[in-house]
Amino acid sequence: MFCTNCGKENHDHAKFCAFCGSPLRQADAEENIPRENVTFLGEAGKNEQAGAQQKKKKHTGKVILIILVIILILAAAAAAVFLAVLPKLREKQYNENMAAADRYLEEMDYEKAEDTYLSAIEIEPKEEEPYLKLAEIYNVQDQPEKAVTILEKGVTETQSSTVKQKYNLYAYVDRVLIPQEGECQEGDYTCSYVRSVNYVGLEPVHSQKGVVNSRIRDFDNDGQEELLVLMMNNDVRIDAYAGYDQNAVYLQMYETEGPDVVLKDEFTELGPVLGRGDYENSGLFLQESEGNTYICGGIYHLVYMYADGATYNSFVLTYTDGAFVKQAGTDGILAGSEFSGEQQNAYEMADYLDSIGLPNEAARIRESWIRCFNYIDDCEEMLMLVTGENDGSGDALGFSYSMDPSVLGKVNLTLKTHWDKDQPADSTADAETENNGDGGEDTQGSGTVTAEIYRNVYGSILDQGYKDPGDAEMPYDIYSVYDIDKNGVKELLIRAGTCEADYMYQIYTIENGAGKLLGEIPGGHTVLYADENGGTESYIVQLWAHMGYESVSHISIKDGALVSETVSEREVPADEEYYSNAYPLETAQATDRSLLENP
Numbered sequence: 001m002f003c004t005n006c007g008k009e010n011h012d013h014a015k016f017c018a019f020c021g022s023p024l025r026q027a028d029a030e031e032n033i034p035r036e037n038v039t040f041l042g043e044a045g046k047n048e049q050a051g052a053q054q055k056k057k058k059h060t061g062k063v064i065l066i067i068l069v070i071i072l073i074l075a076a077a078a079a080a081v082f083l084a085v086l087p088k089l090r091e092k093q094y095n096e097n098m099a100a101a102d103r104y105l106e107e108m109d110y111e112k113a114e115d116t117y118l119s120a121i122e123i124e125p126k127e128e129e130p131y132l133k134l135a136e137i138y139n140v141q142d143q144p145e146k147a148v149t150i151l152e153k154g155v156t157e158t159q160s161s162t163v164k165q166k167y168n169l170y171a172y173v174d175r176v177l178i179p180q181e182g183e184c185q186e187g188d189y190t191c192s193y194v195r196s197v198n199y200v201g202l203e204p205v206h207s208q209k210g211v212v213n214s215r216i217r218d219f220d221n222d223g224q225e226e227l228l229v230l231m232m233n234n235d236v237r238i239d240a241y242a243g244y245d246q247n248a249v250y251l252q253m254y255e256t257e258g259p260d261v262v263l264k265d266e267f268t269e270l271g272p273v274l275g276r277g278d279y280e281n282s283g284l285f286l287q288e289s290e291g292n293t294y295i296c297g298g299i300y301h302l303v304y305m306y307a308d309g310a311t312y313n314s315f316v317l318t319y320t321d322g323a324f325v326k327q328a329g330t331d332g333i334l335a336g337s338e339f340s341g342e343q344q345n346a347y348e349m350a351d352y353l354d355s356i357g358l359p360n361e362a363a364r365i366r367e368s369w370i371r372c373f374n375y376i377d378d379c380e381e382m383l384m385l386v387t388g389e390n391d392g393s394g395d396a397l398g399f400s401y402s403m404d405p406s407v408l409g410k411v412n413l414t415l416k417t418h419w420d421k422d423q424p425a426d427s428t429a430d431a432e433t434e435n436n437g438d439g440g441e442d443t444q445g446s447g448t449v450t451a452e453i454y455r456n457v458y459g460s461i462l463d464q465g466y467k468d469p470g471d472a473e474m475p476y477d478i479y480s481v482y483d484i485d486k487n488g489v490k491e492l493l494i495r496a497g498t499c500e501a502d503y504m505y506q507i508y509t510i511e512n513g514a515g516k517l518l519g520e521i522p523g524g525h526t527v528l529y530a531d532e533n534g535g536t537e538s539y540i541v542q543l544w545a546h547m548g549y550e551s552v553s554h555i556s557i558k559d560g561a562l563v564s565e566t567v568s569e570r571e572v573p574a575d576e577e578y579y580s581n582a583y584p585l586e587t588a589q590a591t592d593r594s595l596l597e598n599p
Helices: 026-030 034-043 044-106 112-122 129-140 144-158 163-182 340-357 361-367 396-402 428-433 451-466
Strands: 187-196 200-204 210-217 226-236 246-257 260-273 278-290 294-305 308-321 323-329 333-335 383-388 410-416 474-483 491-496 504-511 512-524 526-529 538-545 548-559 561-573
Touching: 044 112, 044 129, 112 129, 112 504, 129 144, 129 163, 144 163, 163 246, 163 260, 200 226, 200 451, 210 383, 260 278, 260 294, 260 308, 260 323, 294 323, 308 340, 323 340, 340 361, 361 512, 396 451, 451 474, 451 491, 451 504, 451 512, 512 561
Parallel strands: none
Antiparallel strands: 187 200, 187 410, 210 226, 226 246, 246 260, 278 294, 278 383, 294 308, 308 323, 308 333, 383 410, 474 491, 491 504, 504 512, 526 538, 538 548, 548 561
């Protein structure tokens, strides 16, 4: 047996080469391979086998390469199909989200609408519409910061000029106006009484200045949104005789012109506010009617500590062609202690308020003839309300002797600019009807009707007809104070005239802290009584008696006016007395104010 390693011959049964130690191929012997062929199988055979193996490897590599190429071709085809289908799939998902979000917005389900618009942005961040719709939602929810944030993101993602324009408008208050003008804070404030030259009044709140509130909406229905800003100025001299600066809220309307935000118009009649009288009820609200937006507001102040009378104004505005347009309200500020001359103007304004969906305001104006708002209707949105009154610690009588304003107490005021949309904007209506039962007290929008209010309101009316009786056409003679309609407010009944031939009773009540003339009844040969039960019925008894004839009537108040109903008339027999009952109304001379001290 030859060694395949060194070629030397070994014994046939040897397992290892005796010369080099390599293992010997026993298989050759076992398979009876001829010895002469051993060398061939060891060299040439080895080469042939290696070649075969190389060929096999090359064939296998080609197969694998072909398979890889096929896989790559299939993957590329799949990717191409996916890339072709993906935009359509994204578009479908985006459209489905937008349709659902629009539906939620129409249903005013703002939470679901917000979530769905945000999902649409995740799918297509370059589309401008969801950013605009989200800004609309946040605007309705009075969340201007969120509106600005989403629009800022929209500007970055879309590079849209429309989104940029809306962003400039929405960001204008926070980014421009507040840094320049400041911002008012809602809360409670206290004012003191002061003297200025020959005038005693209330020192206004000077700490608040700048933006009070703002709203963005399409005020003129031109398809583009405008920005309404309430701007507090505290250096205004509305009452020239006051001798110090007062507060007024200016209404400013801004529009976009390209990328710029431009002030288009300004309305300056909402003042003075935050401090003027002993009682205040001033504000501004928006009202929607038949697709139009009405801007409504005004001031109301009642003075009863250091003077007497009410001061008020009102307005109903629309915005069109770049300007505020007054539709109803007063011509400037009105002041006085009775407003009988305003009846026709009051009825006209009340009719207008009825037409725009403010029936309660209309009814109150018809009753009081005072054209001011009481904020008692469910309006579209309140933007500002200032309420407050004297703290009750003042001494008006002491002031009349000392003229020291420090004895008048303080006035506590509240500035409110935000409301829970599920709650009424103001509790004025509830306050006005509280304690209106028999023997109670009535606030009538002016705080509790105290002896002090009676003294100041009714006292000033008495003064008008008594200070110069010789010059008065109908000087006042005697008066009574009595709650005719049992609503908690006592009426003032004044006999005016010069003799029995021309005497008339003028009857006043208190509405919104001021005197209101209800009407007149004959006063000559007349005696007035409470009802036969001593004051339980809602009327008084009027006896007219002269030369053996009498007429007995019941005088009541219906819908803010006097009603006289004759209940009996007769010739009185010589042996009988004229009508009387046990409850004649107490009277006093017009110079004697004792009936007003403890009404």
